[in-house]
Amino acid sequence: MTKSMPNDFPSDVVAPPVDDELASALATLGLSFSVDAAQRAEHGRDWWPLSIPLTERGEVRAWPGAVVRARSSHDVAATLALARKLQRSVTVQGGRSSVVGGATAAEGGLALDLTAMHRVLxxxxxxxxxxxxxxxxxxxxxxxxxxxxLTIGHFPQSFDLASVGGWLACRGAGQYSNRYGKIEDIVRGLRVILADGSDVELGAHGPRQALGPDLVQLFVGSEGTLGVITEATLVARRRPPYERRAAYAFASFTEGLEACRRILQRDAHPAVLRLYDAIESRRSFDDERCVVIVLDEGESLFVDATMAIVEAECQSATSLDEGLVARWLEHRNDVGALAPLWQGGLVVDTIEVAGPWSTLAALSDAVLSSLRALPEMLVASVHQSHAYLDGACLYFTFAGRPAGDVENFYRGAWDAASRVVVAQGAALSHHHGVGRNRARFMRDALGTAHPMLVALKQMLDPQNLLNPGVLGVGGDPW
Amino acid sequence: MTKSMPNDFPSDVVAPPVDDELASALATLGLSFSVDAAQRAEHGRDWWPLSIPLTERGEVRAWPGAVVRARSSHDVAATLALARKLQRSVTVQGGRSSVVGGATAAEGGLALDLTAMHRVLxxxxxxxxxxxxxxxxxxxxxxxxxxxxLTIGHFPQSFDLASVGGWLACRGAGQYSNRYGKIEDIVRGLRVILADGSDVELGAHGPRQALGPDLVQLFVGSEGTLGVITEATLVARRRPPYERRAAYAFASFTEGLEACRRILQRDAHPAVLRLYDAIESRRSFDDERCVVIVLDEGESLFVDATMAIVEAECQSATSLDEGLVARWLEHRNDVGALAPLWQGGLVVDTIEVAGPWSTLAALSDAVLSSLRALPEMLVASVHQSHAYLDGACLYFTFAGRPAGDVENFYRGAWDAASRVVVAQGAALSHHHGVGRNRARFMRDALGTAHPMLVALKQMLDPQNLLNPGVLGVGGDPW
Incomplete structure (x- = not known):
């Protein structure tokens, strides 16, 4: 079900005039590029839902001056040299499946598309x-x-769209991450082109090293603001020979969370262990209780052990038909679901956060309450999507039907939920990243650590060329 | 068998004159400190074997001007403020169990001892x-x-000596790390006092976050050169209810490595999976073959599954009495073993490196050959001590009896082995870190990434106050 973008621009979309200085410099360098209006419009947006109404009206919040299609790390370095010379920003883009505006270009800047660099080396x-x-x-x-x-085992909802560089730049998680890890666990090495043109090789000396800080981790999550990732070394595992599934229903979300915690803390980490609240259970599984779906794969000995522990810890739940897992599998990559809802006048989005088990139920309640308290909010719901020894990711969905300004309502919902998360000391994002949408919360979320992120930006991109405004560094997000 | 240092200084050790400016400033601040000769001598060394002959002669390579005993993060900040004002270096110290000189103070600087800060908060x-x-x-x-x-599950050989800050600063690994992870997997958050006095809280928002780069990892492995870690949040697991052991003998080290690889790549990661070459197997287990010892602990379902996979993958080996594991357990923390050998005229040390499975056997052969080719080298041997999906740690031991200068021989052995490791693109250290001993190899080991480490040092410690010379940044290691 690949869908390259949620909706289409009107055919008569009008772009700002072509920047001749930029176009001529790009041509001189022999780079592959486009200044075509439709191309610039496309690369001025990503899967951030706020782009849906803009696109419908033929609007682009910030028009890139040109779209460069890099064919090599050398092309990336050449683009950065040009950016330094002409003082134009550079927004690196892969599949542009960011749902928080992390891959939307800045006004007049270069959209640096890496999708032509797709070789398995x-x-x-x-x-x-x-x-x-x-x-x-x-x-x-x-x-x-x-x-x-072999397999990487990294299956984000954006699997068909997203690129390896995007996985890394946003600290992504796949749907099977309980077994395979988040991308920061999977990566071993990176090749990065820095703003000053340096071509840097990081890590990839073997599984682990104690040679100073892990500099790879400096770029995992950097969202294009500290350098351009052009190559990566990832761990690939043997393809799993065996799989098992199960489903249960708990009377309450809290009870279900407790079961998930006990499962993880008994060292079982089934690839998929998702718990839905009553609203989402009804919507997705036609069940009024709180459904847990479980899938594990790998060595049969470990999978069987895992499923035995899951069963033991779900004793107080009702066992359901494991066919519910298949139902989830069929729909899990339906990335295009939001656009028709927006087009129907709803404002819908998801907010993924993370917190420790000890405060997770309270965090869930507080975020839901904050969303439900907003005027014109129709529904807010939650599921647990990724679980760890010490906590889990809560994935909220909200929908409202504002009579007034759509963007105001949208930002109000994010403000309300994010304020709660920061106040509780939980993690503002688990795997979608910061982008432009969460930029305004970064100072509060990082607290005393925020100046260090600003200093890193200054150290690696002193001219503020790379994805300015994203990640809450280098300017106004919009 | 705690032993605070390998050997004792002569009772008449003579220190350089007391730095009155420094002493008076420390007194004015109300800090707890000592300028006593014996104290300064002690804090001028760590477990780096090169200190053994120096100590015997009453020599200290670099005398700290004073030893400060911090009682709080506030004391640490006050010490750093003083260091900035008087331009004195600061070497943070815990148990000083570094075996590569990472905790040896710099001449005239402050040895900042954190062992009085030992509260579980x-x-x-x-x-x-x-x-x-x-x-x-x-x-x-x-x-x-x-x-x-609960348990952290982090059991380095230096368990009785080392402090939490040292574990983190050196990217340490415990002997059970195959199951519990290295310290970089165990840490969730840090409190760090920066050279400029900033008191920074990093991480600890929950299990995982996607809010920019993981700044915690900037200080894990920083070896006291980028900031002073004063508090940490670590994951603690349920104490294991069950344990099993096994031992096998392989005809060759390569065959044993292959079995270890297959075990890990079938997702089994027994807490202990150590493979010894024939020399070490004879020395430790009275066996002429290559001995593997295995220990796992945790949920019985997972431990039994793990041991079944181990057994299946060791089919070509001879099963041995599992009592060999107990023999290893009894001696595993004998940190004082090297001193008597050095005092008997031998030069002995260990070198731990890491590499991918695909080149590990060749790496092992090449390092051993490089050591054995040195004149006056008596023996070089190896074991595999920590294993991962994609590779493992090789732990070499060498012993020689040089007629001439002990330090020349020692450095020659490290030069030979390290050159091979760097040339093969493997990791120069797996868990001991860089310290002063490996500082001279850092430029070659990090390659194009080295300038980034230098830039980080400049960003976080522009006056070069923190542990100068360690990690190959901020000056001559000695």
Whole structure:
């Protein structure tokens, strides 16, 4: 069900005039680029839902001056050299599946598209690692690995859209991350082009090293603001020989959370362990209780052990037909679901956060209350989507039908939920990242650590060329 | 068998004259400190074996001007303010169990001892996390957790000596790390006092966040050169209810490595999976083959599954009496073993590196050959001590009896082995860190990433006050 963007621009979309200085410099360098209005419009947006109404009206919040299609790390370095010379910003883009505006270009800047850099460069079957260009998307990477009996195991909802560089830049999580890890666990090495043109190789010396701080982690989550990731080395595992599924219903969300906690703390980490509140259980599974779906894959001995622990810890729940897991699997990558709702006048979005088990139920209640208290809010619901030893990700969905300004309502909902999360000391984002949408909360969320992020930006991008405004550094998000 | 240092200074050790400006400034601030000769001598060394012959002769390579005993983060900040004002260096110290000179003070500088900061501040039994001061040692921390049924599971050989801050500063690994992770996997948050006096709280918002780069990882492995870690939040797990052991003998080290690889790549990660070459197997287990010892603990379902996979993958080996594991357990923390050998005229040390499975056997052979080719080298041997999906740690031991200068021989051995590791693109250190001993290899080991480490040092410690020379930044290691 690949869908490159939620909706289409009107055919008569009008762009600002072409920046001739920029176009001529790009041509001189022999870079592949476009200054076409439709191209610039497309690369001026990503999957941030706020783009849906804008697109419908033919509006782009910030028009890139040109779209550059890099074919190599050399092209990336050349683009950055040009950006330094002409003082134009650079927004690196892969599949532009960011749902928080992290891949939307800045006004007059360069949209640096890496999707032409999609080669799988090397597979080490013995070590189980793969070196890949940043623009490669999940299906192509998995196909290359599959023929060697390997998999990354990273399956985000945006699997068909997102690129490896985007996974890394946003600290992404796949739907099977309880077993395979988040992308920060999967990465071993990076090639990064810095704003000053340096071509830097980080990590990839082996599984672990104690040679100073892990500089790879400086760029995982940097959202294009500190450098351009052009290649990555990832761990690839043997494809799982065995799979099992189960489903349960709990009387309450809190009871379900407790069961998830006990499962993880008994060292079981089924690839999928998702708990839905009553609203989402009714919507997705036609059940009035709180549904848990479970899927594990891998060595049969471990999968069977995992499922035995899951069963033991779900004793107080009702066992359901495992066919519910198949129902989830069928719909799990339906990324296009939001656009028709917006087009119907609803304002809908999701907010994923993370917190420790000890305060998770209270966090869930407080965020839901804050959303439900807003005028014109129709519904707010939650599920637990990724679980760890010490806590989990809560994934909220809200929908409202504002009579007035759509963007005001949207920002109000994010403000309300985010204020609660920051006040509780929980993590403002688990895997979608900051982008432009969460930029205004970063100072409060990072607290005393915020100046360090600003200093890193100053150190690595002193001219503020890279994705300015994203991540709450380098200017106004919009 | 706690032993605070390998050997004792002569009772008549003579220190350089007291720095009155420094002493008077420390007194004015109300800090707890000493300028006593014996204290300064002690804090001028750590467990780096090169200190053994120096100590015997009553020599200290670099005398700290004073030893400050911080009682709080406030004391740390006050010490750093003084250091800025008087332009004196600061070397943060815990148990000083660094075996690479990472905790040896710089000439005339302040040795900042954190061992008085050893409080366990808070235990969250539900989330399974503990907040602890950086000077707390393993036994005290584990005792506090044990009464709540929890454990960190971090058991380095230096367990009785090392402090939490040292674990983190050096990217340490415990002997059970295959199951519990290295310290970078265990940490969730840090409190750090920066050179400019900033008091910074990093992480600890929950299990995972996608809010920019993981700034916690900037200080894990920073070896006291980028800031002073004063508190940490770590994950604590339920104490394991079940344990199993096994031992096998392989005909060759390579065959044993292959079995370890297959075990890990079938998702089994027994807490202990150590493979010894024939030399070490004879020395430790009276066996002429290559011995593997295995220990796992945790949920019985997972431990039994793990041991079944281990057994299946060790089919070509001879099963041995599991009593060999007990023999290893008894001696595993004998940190004082090296001193008597050095005092008997031998030069002995260990070198831990890491590499991918695909080149590990070749790496092992090449490092051993480089050591054995040195004149006056008596023996070089290896074991595999920590294993991952994609590779493992190789732990080499060498011993020689040089007729000439001991230090020349020692440095020659490290040069030879390190050159091979760097040339093969493997990781120069797995868990001991860089300290002063490996500082001279850092430029080559990090390659194009080295300038970034230098820039980080400049950003966080522009006056070069923090542990100068360690980690290959901020000056000559000695």
């Amino acid at each position: 090397a597979i080490d079957e013995v070590a189980g690692t793969v070196r890949v260009e940043a623009g490669c998307r999940g299906p192509e990477l998995e196909a290359a690995l599959s023929s060697r009996g | 808070a235990i969250d039994e539900v989330a399974g996390t503990v907040r602890v001061e950086a000077g707390c040692r393993g036994p005290e921390l584990e005792a506090a957790l044990s009464s709540r049924g």
